[in-house]
Amino acid sequence: CNNNNNNNENICIEELIAKTEFEYIDNFSENKFFITVPTGLEFISIEEVKNKLNADKTISTQGKVFFSCPSTKLFNLLQLRSIEHVFVCVARFKNIPTKKPLGLNFIKHLIINKIDWQQSLSTWKQARSVNENFNIAFSNLNQSDNIIIDHKKNQEIQIQINENLSKKARVDNELNVNNSITEFDKLTFRVTCKRVGSQDYTSMEIAGSIGAALLKKFPNWKVDCKNHICEIFVHMYENNDIIIGITVSDERLSNRNIVASARGALKGCVAFAMLELAKIESEMIVCDPMCGGGSIPIEGAMIFDEHSAVTFYCGDKNWRQIEVLEKNIALVTKQALRISPFIWDACSIPLPNDSIDAIVCDMPFGKRHGSHKTHKDIYPTILNEMYRILKPNRRAILLTLEKDIMKRLLFDSMKNMWNLISCHHVNVGNLHPNLYVLSKKNTITTLSSAPTNITTTI
Numbered sequence: 001c002n003n004n005n006n007n008n009e010n011i012c013i014e015e016l017i018a019k020t021e022f023e024y025i026d027n028f029s030e031n032k033f034f035i036t037v038p039t040g041l042e043f044i045s046i047e048e049v050k051n052k053l054n055a056d057k058t059i060s061t062q063g064k065v066f067f068s069c070p071s072t073k074l075f076n077l078l079q080l081r082s083i084e085h086v087f088v089c090v091a092r093f094k095n096i097p098t099k100k101p102l103g104l105n106f107i108k109h110l111i112i113n114k115i116d117w118q119q120s121l122s123t124w125k126q127a128r129s130v131n132e133n134f135n136i137a138f139s140n141l142n143q144s145d146n147i148i149i150d151h152k153k154n155q156e157i158q159i160q161i162n163e164n165l166s167k168k169a170r171v172d173n174e175l176n177v178n179n180s181i182t183e184f185d186k187l188t189f190r191v192t193c194k195r196v197g198s199q200d201y202t203s204m205e206i207a208g209s210i211g212a213a214l215l216k217k218f219p220n221w222k223v224d225c226k227n228h229i230c231e232i233f234v235h236m237y238e239n240n241d242i243i244i245g246i247t248v249s250d251e252r253l254s255n256r257n258i259v260a261s262a263r264g265a266l267k268g269c270v271a272f273a274m275l276e277l278a279k280i281e282s283e284m285i286v287c288d289p290m291c292g293g294g295s296i297p298i299e300g301a302m303i304f305d306e307h308s309a310v311t312f313y314c315g316d317k318n319w320r321q322i323e324v325l326e327k328n329i330a331l332v333t334k335q336a337l338r339i340s341p342f343i344w345d346a347c348s349i350p351l352p353n354d355s356i357d358a359i360v361c362d363m364p365f366g367k368r369h370g371s372h373k374t375h376k377d378i379y380p381t382i383l384n385e386m387y388r389i390l391k392p393n394r395r396a397i398l399l400t401l402e403k404d405i406m407k408r409l410l411f412d413s414m415k416n417m418w419n420l421i422s423c424h425h426v427n428v429g430n431l432h433p434n435l436y437v438l439s440k441k442n443t444i445t446t447l448s449s450a451p452t453n454i455t456t457t458i
Helices: 006-019 042-053 071-078 100-115 117-141 150-173 203-217 268-277 297-303 317-331 372-389 405-414
Strands: 032-036 058-061 066-067 087-095 187-197 230-236 240-247 285-288 313-314 340-343 358-362 390-400 417-423 436-440
Touching: 006 100, 032 117, 032 340, 042 058, 042 071, 042 268, 066 150, 071 117, 087 117, 087 358, 100 203, 100 317, 117 240, 117 417, 187 203, 203 230, 268 297, 268 358, 268 390, 268 436, 285 297, 297 317, 297 340, 297 358, 313 317, 340 372, 358 372, 390 405
Parallel strands: 187 230, 285 313, 285 358, 313 340, 358 390
Antiparallel strands: 032 066, 032 087, 058 066, 087 240, 230 240, 390 436, 417 436
16 A cells, blocks of 8 residues: 555555445435534434434434434424434445545545445435425415424425325336436535544545545536535544535524524524423423523424413513514514513512523623623622522523533532533534533522512513
């Protein structure tokens, strides 16, 4: 392999391929997918995949979950709330050589000779059709853009799409039409690569090599970075494993609830995970004391329909943020949501003692929301207020980067007030905050109530 002669290099590549372990190619029966999720919250997505797609087998890596999804569940796949993006899983290969040009030539060889593109592209086409049908129905059922359809309309669309897919499958079977590779003879595409590790080659070089291999495999394909139909997604890990997928979803899956601008808005998938950890049940009252643009209450209200009678109280001391929240509520649904927004100070919440069933809050952290010194001063007061309004044994789900402050409070000054059930290290916008799952200790609240004056905007 040290010889630069082309013939020797080809022999070397063949030897390496023979030793390479192939994963996730034949581990699932059909329609192989993977989803990207916030790192640290994979367990939430695994449960959602199992519950909503009836997937009995899942495999997870850092920030990704792999599974098989039947055609009749593709609509449900695109409606998962804990995820950022959906991809068809083309292949995963281990032990890619790190040296250049051997590693790049090795990847090219795998792309051309070791991948069942027919199966992967057929699965992508079907999933993409479901996604487009949903977007068309989405536009027809709503007058303005960026509106999330209510549960009843979602069910209607799901039935319609499943009927269309079943009809197409019957027609194809009667006509004996198979998805041949010639069906995908002409496509515009681009390759997007994410790389972590100490390889000799860059992400751009990986993308270029894969693009060149695809053009050799499919001579009529054309590269178009802006107006492409098909996006090939590649992720190379630090341990030199490589995952290859085809993008199905768009950005709406993770940014579905924030239409009006809001500084530091929380992604819907993170809000969903926090709400899941809160163990919310019917007729509960949930509070977000620092709601900002409303990611958490809007996500919660969309999860729990009107029959569950879950009510969300949310507030912020910045009236501009409440205006953004109201715009987002108006834009994401035409239905009346059980959300009550207020203008208040989280250090003095005008709610009675022991009146709230769950607290879910994206705490202030980072340069955009004060300073570490400010947080050090206000966090004790905020947690005191949360403790006061929360019912005994009920949960508070808090996301924050202020790990030292929380450690000092939970294990020192407030150790008799809160139980730390779990702590999850997550990746949110390339920041790495902790997600705390707390429960109020079963004691009678003796803290004095906050003033009863309150400003409501609805």
